[in-house]
Amino acid sequence: MTLAVFLTLAIASVVFALLMVLTKKPVHSVIFLLLTFFAIAGQYVLLNAQFLAVVHIIVYAGAVMVLFLFVLMLLNLNTEAEPRQTMRWKLAAALASGMLLLTLVGALRGGAQMPIPEQSDPHVGLVRNLGKVLFTDFVVPFEIAGILFLAAMVGAVLLAKRELR
Amino acid sequence: MLDVVRSVPIDYYLWLSCALFCIGVFGVLIRRNMLVALMCIELMLNAVNLLLAAFSTYLSDAQGQILVFFIMVVAAAEAAVGLGILVMIFRNTRTTDIYALDKLRN
Numbered sequence: 001m002t003l004a005v006f007l008t009l010a011i012a013s014v015v016f017a018l019l020m021v022l023t024k025k026p027v028h029s030v031i032f033l034l035l036t037f038f039a040i041a042g043q044y045v046l047l048n049a050q051f052l053a054v055v056h057i058i059v060y061a062g063a064v065m066v067l068f069l070f071v072l073m074l075l076n077l078n079t080e081a082e083p084r085q086t087m088r089w090k091l092a093a094a095l096a097s098g099m100l101l102l103t104l105v106g107a108l109r110g111g112a113q114m115p116i117p118e119q120s121d122p123h124v125g126l127v128r129n130l131g132k133v134l135f136t137d138f139v140v141p142f143e144i145a146g147i148l149f150l151a152a153m154v155g156a157v158l159l160a161k162r163e164l165r
Numbered sequence: 166m167l168d169v170v171r172s173v174p175i176d177y178y179l180w181l182s183c184a185l186f187c188i189g190v191f192g193v194l195i196r197r198n199m200l201v202a203l204m205c206i207e208l209m210l211n212a213v214n215l216l217l218a219a220f221s222t223y224l225s226d227a228q229g230q231i232l233v234f235f236i237m238v239v240a241a242a243e244a245a246v247g248l249g250i251l252v253m254i255f256r257n258t259r260t261t262d263i264y265a266l267d268k269l270r271n
Contacts, residue, residue, distance in 0.1 A: 049230055
């Protein structure tokens, strides 16, 4: 049962990711990437990481993809077709990424023989537990993340602003 | 309750993450639109996030999920700044073709 759910979500995410890469119009790419993100959120739920699933939906589907769609509409990119790569370049790219996949799978195949504990703690991904870890062991990185967000916000406003004359 | 640790081997998560990462690399290589290239980078980050969450659950260690949280923070900041740069490039060159930006090549 769990394996069937996992396989369904995995196949869905891989198919949607491939469609995102191969489709022609940028707006279709955005929609397929959104579907991929929903499949990945399903994987998080399956992994019993509820906090991550909710944050993933909010951050990616709610914020990042809306930002992408907004820029897409703002630049009006959907009218003219995107210039295509040559066939030779596409073949070379497929070969290169396929060989990367082969290398990664081959290198990691024996790597997962680490001892997995039989009795796993089902509460590890809940908000209560993660919040405790985040605000005790990881307070300093958390604050630094806030400073990073402030810098990113100032930078984005400064970059996208029209020059004042 | 579904028990993923007992019924799905961790290797499956490794392979799924590798596949998603390589699809992201493939997309960066074949697409010429800057916006789609940024989206493929997001896909690669998500592949790594999924693997970190999987190992965190299998080993019952919360630190992996905290790391995923911080990666999401950095990815959101990266998307905001990247799209700001993209808007500025579009305003100056009127295109989002990656090949419009080869001025630094020898």
